[in-house]
Amino acid sequence: MNILVCIKQVPDTKIIKVNPKTNTLDRSSAPAILNPYDAHAVEEAVRLRKVHGGKVTVLSMGPPQAREAIKKCVEIGADEGYLISDRRFAGADTLATSYALFKAIDKMMKEDGVDLVLCGKHAIDGDTGQVGPGIARRMGIPPLTNCIKVEEVDLKGKTMKVRRKIENGYELIQSTLPCLLTVEKEINQVAYSPLPNMLRAARYNPIVWTVDDLDDVDIKQLGLKGSPTIVGKMWPPAKSEGAQMIEGDVKKQATEIVTMLLQKRELFEVKGGEQA
Amino acid sequence: MNMDEYRGVWVFIEQRDGDLVDVGLELLGAGRDLADKLEVDLCGILLGHNVKGLSKGIFEYGADKVYVIDDPILEKYRSETYMIAVGDLVRKYKPEIFLYGATSNGKDLASAVATEVMTGLTADTTMLDVDLEKRLLEASRPAFGGNIMATILCKKHRPQMATVRPKVMKKLEPEVGRTGQIIEETISLKEEDLRTKVLEIVRDTKKAVNLEDADIIVAGGKGIKDEKGLKMIEELADVLNATVGASRDIVEAGLISHAHQVGQTGLTVTPKVYFAIGISGAIQHKVGMENSETIIAINTDPAAPIFDVAHYGIVADAFEIVPILTEEFKKALQHVEPVKEKEKGGVAHA
């Protein structure tokens, strides 16, 4: 089974700081990590390979540092990693990103073909979740988003069944192969990497391509130029005027809150309806 | 692309088992405002099987037109079929703005359609406005984990598309009897040509947590520390017939399930009363609850950012004050009881 996983290196948004003077992000304040959802996607690919054989290849678009994220994937168990890195890719929104990744997949898979493409549910820096379905559309394969479980893979019959998370539940969906899944964290737990993987990752050098390594690329569809959306203004989230503080000892504070809330008539009604 | 050919504001109306999903109606409210400003029609896009009857409600909530495609092949949502159907509509009727609810299916569809018709899409918008002169949609959203707000523009492509999270926009009061034009379209897909099939839909009906519809939410954060603290807030919630909410940190600590989480990666809630107990008020939490009618924050740290969004602030140890609150409410509510779920809607008797 030939599995391709798209992975992204992202700033750890838990730690990132905003420069209050310029309203821009201070990227140096945050360490770069493998997008957490993508780690689950790689883990799932490795699990499927264990059962069905084949190969797990990861692909990322980003600056040269993104090699580190690819090495992390090798640690999880990926066989091979490609990085497409070029100034001409920079500033891409989701439409331009899916175009560049699609072109790379096309080239990478020319020989062996691909049975399954995996993506994370979303990248934690952009939080959009749009790249996966975009790639699927460009490849002409079905996208199955928000997957929480692979139920069945039938390589001979070229079909698979997955659980897709929806509001208050899930749906069981069957698709022909190849298809593209985006995965939720629930799909698996990323296991601790065995030592040989760590050693291999430490020495591993991802294959790096520029735009010129891809075939038939329309430069106008790449990077900033190929991005229909642009960022207008940025501003720090609004601060409101602040709370009315309730002073006094806890007893007094509590009484005041209770009295205040009981005045909200629509929330409470008289028992037994005697005063209705 | 001749952008002047593109006119009108569209809203994708998601239906689930033949019922309209709220977020579509909320977007009609937001879309009405945009359409009025731009002086164009507001249109609902309705797909499914035996769904034409739902148009009535769509008009009542503000639409001027409803485009319907009613076909057995569209009975259950699938990217594969919906993307083609919606893509065809866009190419034929050329809307300038197209909004979708940021539900699992809404996001899935919007992403696929954006690639299908090659246009820009802004995810999880929380504010919508329009630059009238340029007829430009200004879709704003928290970016970088909510650390900053950004306005996203799509200047040279049409339609301008955005997904919007449930509960962020407001439904209009339905105008009973309001009608409009129904435009029926067809789709020529054959089941045997399709590659995906929905085999089963399993809804977790016992899901007791219904944060989005709760009138009162008692939410706890890291400040409640452990099981004991959780029990304490559950008791308060109990007396008030409230639902328990949570910050991400206690969800991640395994104290309570993700269904309770409020915030950017949880739910957006707008209850009448929101208690934030031992919650610091990180921006990712705030974006999920700041539109609550009354926010009461309890925190030992007078500088906690939660006090910036709260209406009432109490600097106190939760372990001291919450049990007192529970007792006092219990006493006060002996003769009065919180309105039960099923009785809601009938306005205050007391």
Ligand SMILES: Cc1cc2nc3c(=O)[nH]c(=O)nc-3n(C[C@H](O)[C@H](O)[C@H](O)COP(=O)(O)OP(=O)(O)OC[C@H]3O[C@@H](n4cnc5c(N)ncnc54)[C@H](O)[C@@H]3O)c2cc1C
């Ligand atoms: C991409 C991203 C998405 C996120 N999504 C969400 C989300 O959806 N929802 C969410 O909640 N968070 C989210 N977060 C996490 C968020 O940044 C905060 O880490 C989290 O909200 C903090 O939770 P907390 O307030 O419970 O904990 P803390 O920040 O640790 O705050 C605990 C508070 O309790 C107070 N306290 C301590 N003891 C007591 C006591 N005895 N009595 C009263 N008060 C006490 C403290 O003063 C402190 O203010 C997200 C983060 C990122 C990066």
Ligand SMILES: Nc1ncnc2c1ncn2[C@@H]1O[C@H](COP(=O)(O)O)[C@@H](O)[C@H]1O
């Ligand atoms: N630059 C990128 N390189 C490789 N994969 C990406 C890139 N951007 C996004 N993806 C993939 O698309 C998913 C969704 O990203 P997003 O649409 O940006 O939220 C991620 O989890 C990745 O699997």
